[in-house]
Amino acid sequence: MNTTELRDLVSRIAADPQQWRPLVRFDTAERHFEQLWRDDQVDVWVISWANGNDTGFHDHDVSSGAVAVVEGELVEERLVVGGAPRVLRHRAGETFDFDASHVHRMHQDAAVPAVSIHAYSPPLWRMGTYVVEPDGTLRRQSISYAEELRPVEAAA
Ligand SMILES: [Fe+2]
Numbered sequence: 001m002n003t004t005e006l007r008d009l010v011s012r013i014a015a016d017p018q019q020w021r022p023l024v025r026f027d028t029a030e031r032h033f034e035q036l037w038r039d040d041q042v043d044v045w046v047i048s049w050a051n052g053n054d055t056g057f058h059d060h061d062v063s064s065g066a067v068a069v070v071e072g073e074l075v076e077e078r079l080v081v082g083g084a085p086r087v088l089r090h091r092a093g094e095t096f097d098f099d100a101s102h103v104h105r106m107h108q109d110a111a112v113p114a115v116s117i118h119a120y121s122p123p124l125w126r127m128g129t130y131v132v133e134p135d136g137t138l139r140r141q142s143i144s145y146a147e148e149l150r151p152v153e154a155a156a
Helices: 003-014 017-023
Strands: 032-038 043-049 064-071 073-078 086-091 095-098 103-107 114-121 126-132 138-144
Touching: 003 017, 003 043, 003 064, 003 095, 003 114, 017 032, 064 073, 064 086, 073 114
Parallel strands: none
Antiparallel strands: 032 043, 043 114, 064 095, 064 114, 073 086, 073 103, 126 138
């Protein structure tokens, strides 16, 4: 699926709360993932974000993706070499998409929890997380999609 199709898919799901509402959970301190769908074309996740939840910088390996925010607000940061990250705010009712070249960090900094619908194609299998060493060197770690993303501390 291309990014337009992914965006259409998350928009359709977002408009039908009966599909995603039962998968929302705010009783944990960590981001909560529930897989809504997975086939050989696409996987779809419902993610519940509590205050302070943070993915750290990551990529989605060979997958493109789209996100619909259905409750609250999420902050997306894009790495800028030699400058401060570019900050985008995505509010309930908004969608965005990205191709497989995209590196970003998502976090939630508001008192009100957030919920988002994510679709990836091809389905997520591997991801990359990024660590900035104390000397500024960027390092990528390949991880399984099943490992929860959280900011990785630079090695001491
Ligand atoms: Fe992501």
